[in-house]
Amino acid sequence: MAVIVLPALLAEQAGGRRRFETEASSLGQALRALPVADLLFDESGALRPLVNVYVDGEDCRELRRLETPLTGAETVRVVAAVAGG
Amino acid sequence: MWKITSGRVNVFPAVGVLVLAGTRKGLFLLRSDESRTSWSLKGPLLPGWEIYHAILDPRDGAVYACANNWVYGGTLQRSNDLGKTWQRAEGLGLPEGSELKLEKTWHVEPGRESEPGSLWLGAAPGLLFRSDDSGTSFEPNLGILEHPTRDRWQPGAGGMCCHSIQLDPADPARLYVGISAAGVFRSDDGGGSWAPANAGTAADFLPDPYPEVGQCVHKVLVHPGRPERLWQQNHCGVYRSDDRGETWERLDGNGLPSDFGFALALDQADPDVAYVVPEEGAENRVTANGRLGVYRTADAGASWELAAAGLPEPAWVAVLREGMAYDDRSVYLGTQSGSVFATAEGGWRELASSLPPVLSVEVGAWP
Numbered sequence: 094m095a096v097i098v099l100p101a102l103l104a105e106q107a108g109g110r111r112r113f114e115t116e117a118s119s120l121g122q123a124l125r126a127l128p129v130a131d132l133l134f135d136e137s138g139a140l141r142p143l144v145n146v147y148v149d150g151e152d153c154r155e156l157r158r159l160e161t162p163l164t165g166a167e168t169v170r171v172v173a174a175v176a177g178g
Numbered sequence: 179m180w181k182i183t184s185g186r187v188n189v190f191p192a193v194g195v196l197v198l199a200g201t202r203k204g205l206f207l208l209r210s211d212e213s214r215t216s217w218s219l220k221g222p223l224l225p226g227w228e229i230y231h232a233i234l235d236p237r238d239g240a241v242y243a244c245a246n247n248w249v250y251g252g253t254l255q256r257s258n259d260l261g262k263t264w265q266r267a268e269g270l271g272l273p274e275g276s277e278l279k280l281e282k283t284w285h286v287e288p289g290r291e292s293e294p295g296s297l298w299l300g301a302a303p304g305l306l307f308r309s310d311d312s313g314t315s316f317e318p319n320l321g322i323l324e325h326p327t328r329d330r331w332q333p334g335a336g337g338m339c340c341h342s343i344q345l346d347p348a349d350p351a352r353l354y355v356g357i358s359a360a361g362v363f364r365s366d367d368g369g370g371s372w373a374p375a376n377a378g379t380a381a382d383f384l385p386d387p388y389p390e391v392g393q394c395v396h397k398v399l400v401h402p403g404r405p406e407r408l409w410q411q412n413h414c415g416v417y418r419s420d421d422r423g424e425t426w427e428r429l430d431g432n433g434l435p436s437d438f439g440f441a442l443a444l445d446q447a448d449p450d451v452a453y454v455v456p457e458e459g460a461e462n463r464v465t466a467n468g469r470l471g472v473y474r475t476a477d478a479g480a481s482w483e484l485a486a487a488g489l490p491e492p493a494w495v496a497v498l499r500e501g502m503a504y505d506d507r508s509v510y511l512g513t514q515s516g517s518v519f520a521t522a523e524g525g526w527r528e529l530a531s532s533l534p535p536v537l538s539v540e541v542g543a544w545p
Contacts, residue, residue, distance in 0.1 A: 102227075103250070131266075132253070136274075136279060137279065143249040144250070
């Protein structure tokens with residue numbers, strides 16, 4: 094199963110759990126099943142612009158975004174965008 | 179013992195006082211017993227979240243916090259154990275197809291004692307929500323969302339925030355909201371429809387300085403014992419209404435160093451008393467005259483006097499729109515410099531210092 098790793102602030106909002114295993118076949122399906130999906134997506138269903146998602150180290154925007162397929166061996170990391178100091 | 183807090187009636191026995199200081203870096207709780215001589219500090223709760231406003235629900239002791247994050251958006255969080263654990267409201271947002279998106283949550287107001295579980299939530303951009311399940315889920319108020327004047331509303335410096343929600347304690351169908359920069363709106367049918375209530379309040383930044391809507395109201399409070407009386411700190415003046423917002427009388431220029439400010443507090447026992455914290459002006463948002471000056475009127479705004487004994491001087495600080503609260507014994511004040519003050523015998527006393535910038539202060543009784 095693929096593994097999703099959340100940053101600390103989101104993990105706290107997920108009941109203290111940082112790692113989630115998923116059998117979802119796509120990145121979007123996997124993220125929308127998380128208990129913090131409402132913090133990752135706005136009410137229109139769009140990924141919030143300052144939420145970055147990396148699949149095995151690659152920015153999902155450089156892949157197929159939320160349609161990026163998951164085969165079950167990936168590590169997905171959610172990272173809040175940071176810039177500057 | 180029943181206890182009045184910020185115009186709300188507590189329905190559980192109160193044995194102490196709890197000050198909720200929402201900050202840029204989480205929520206802090208200050209507790210004292212009825213003597214109010216020593217205060218304990220707990221926090222930060224919800225670290226990493228900006229707490230625009232937090233309350234202790236006088237009906238059941240639940241804590242609610244408008245918690246915002248620049249990456250993850252606006253939320254409403256509830257704790258039934260004074261901050262040990264939190265639950266986040268589900269599905270907070272606008273209906274599918276709306277052209278607007280929830281930006282930030284600004285103010286949470288408990289509903290009436292006769293409506294257990296009811297809760298009002300103000301948000302940006304110019305949004306009002308209601309919950310009937312103690313904040314688990316919310317529905318947008320369509321009367322505000324689809325208000326026919328919305329195309330004339332503009333965001334203020336803090337966004338188009340719905341920051342004031344006031345329930346008329348005498349009429350279960352009447353409530354008010356304040357939105358920057360849209361103005362004050364009154365509903366006489368429980369929130370079904372809303373009429374602008376801005377007659378006499380200025381919008382000097384618009385071509386028409388007295389429009390129907392578009393005023394930049396900064397804070398509105400209803401007096402709990404004289405509900406036809408409203409007070410307002412506006413971008414353009416301090417005002418009082420004695421007719422439920424039908425008309426407003428401007429009250430600055432008679433002892434206040436400036437007409438500009440944000441915070442506002444009242445006196446539960448005396449509807450002629452109010453407190454404001456004037457700032458230099460819209461282009462220099464710092465307390466006036468180089469001091470943390472709280473000004474008090476005891477004659478319904480006919481005159482104002484400095485009431486700052488015990489507050490630091492010189493000082494160049496800011497007190498935001500949710501930065502003042504009051505109960506039956508004290509007025510409370512939080513600064514962007516991270517201090518919380520309360521009135522006590524002889525003047526103001528600092529309850530906490532070196533907190534993150536304080537965004538909001540509320541007070542309640544804790545069991």
